Amino acid sequence: DTGVSQNPRHKITKRGQNVTFRCDPISEHNRLYWYRQTLGQGPEFLTYFQNEAQLEKSRLLSDRFSAERPKGSFSTLEIQRTEQGDSAMYLCASSQPAGTERFFGPGTRLTVL
Amino acid sequence: KQEVTQIPAALSVPEGENLVLNCSFTDSAIYNLQWFRQDPGKGLTSLLLIQSSQREQTSGRLNASLDKSSGRSTLYIAASQPGDSATYLCAGHMEYGNKLVFGAGTILRVKS
Numbered sequence: 001d002t003g004v005s006q007n008p009r010h011k012i013t014k015r016g017q018n019v020t021f022r023c024d025p026i027s028e029h030n031r032l033y034w035y036r037q038t039l040g041q042g043p044e045f046l047t048y049f050q051n052e053a054q055l056e057k058s059r060l061l062s063d064r065f066s067a068e069r070p071k072g073s074f075s076t077l078e079i080q081r082t083e084q085g086d087s088a089m090y091l092c093a094s095s096q097p098a099g100t101e102r103f104f105g106p107g108t109r110l111t112v113l
Numbered sequence: 114k115q116e117v118t119q120i121p122a123a124l125s126v127p128e129g130e131n132l133v134l135n136c137s138f139t140d141s142a143i144y145n146l147q148w149f150r151q152d153p154g155k156g157l158t159s160l161l162l163i164q165s166s167q168r169e170q171t172s173g174r175l176n177a178s179l180d181k182s183s184g185r186s187t188l189y190i191a192a193s194q195p196g197d198s199a200t201y202l203c204a205g206h207m208e209y210g211n212k213l214v215f216g217a218g219t220i221l222r223v224k225s
Contacts, residue, residue, distance in 0.1 A: 042215025104157035
């Protein structure tokens with residue numbers, strides 16, 4: 001395991017459909033983060049997990065968004081009833097229990113038509 | 114309001130030049146500062162993390178400094194190469210909570 005992995009790398013969907021993304025963190029990292037990045041901007045924080053507990057959620061995370069980390073390992077981010085404004089790069093990051101350096105995955109590029 | 118600003122927004126330099134990228138932040142609750150590199154359409158690669166107790170970090174041709182009193186960080190790249198072309202992002206680690214606050218990035222192009 002050399003880093004954070006995300007699947008799929010690209011997703012094209014029609015407006016109104018549901019999509020789910022997966023993130024596998026670095027194996028010894030118990031902290032996991034989701035960010036969203038739109039073109040020309042820096043990533044924006046969405047949510048944070050410590051083990052399986054979701055401890056922080058941004059106001060950006062509307063009711064259509066839900067994230068889980070059921071066994072404290074991989075995480076999923078689901079978007080229901082997608083809108084064109086959801087088109088973005090969704091990035092996952094992880095960090096060690098006592099560390100602060102964040103390591104990011106390659107991202108999932110979502111395009112909503 | 115938490116805000117991180119990066120200047121310049123874009124920079125084009127000839128190969129071999131030394132350069133400095135600037136990052137400023139207004140929130141005193143930012144305690145660590147992390148620099149990332151992002152290639153087009155890709156994720157973020159961590160370059161350097163400067164903890165609040167440190168003033169600078171070095172890795173190869175990269176040197177990053179942090180001055181919390183003035184709310185500034187700089188990333189110095191020595192002897193730039195075409196392979197350094199990418200977007201460079203700085204991010205502040207918030208003292209309260211667990212999020213990073215990012216700047217919009219500096220797009221660097223090193224011409225051969």
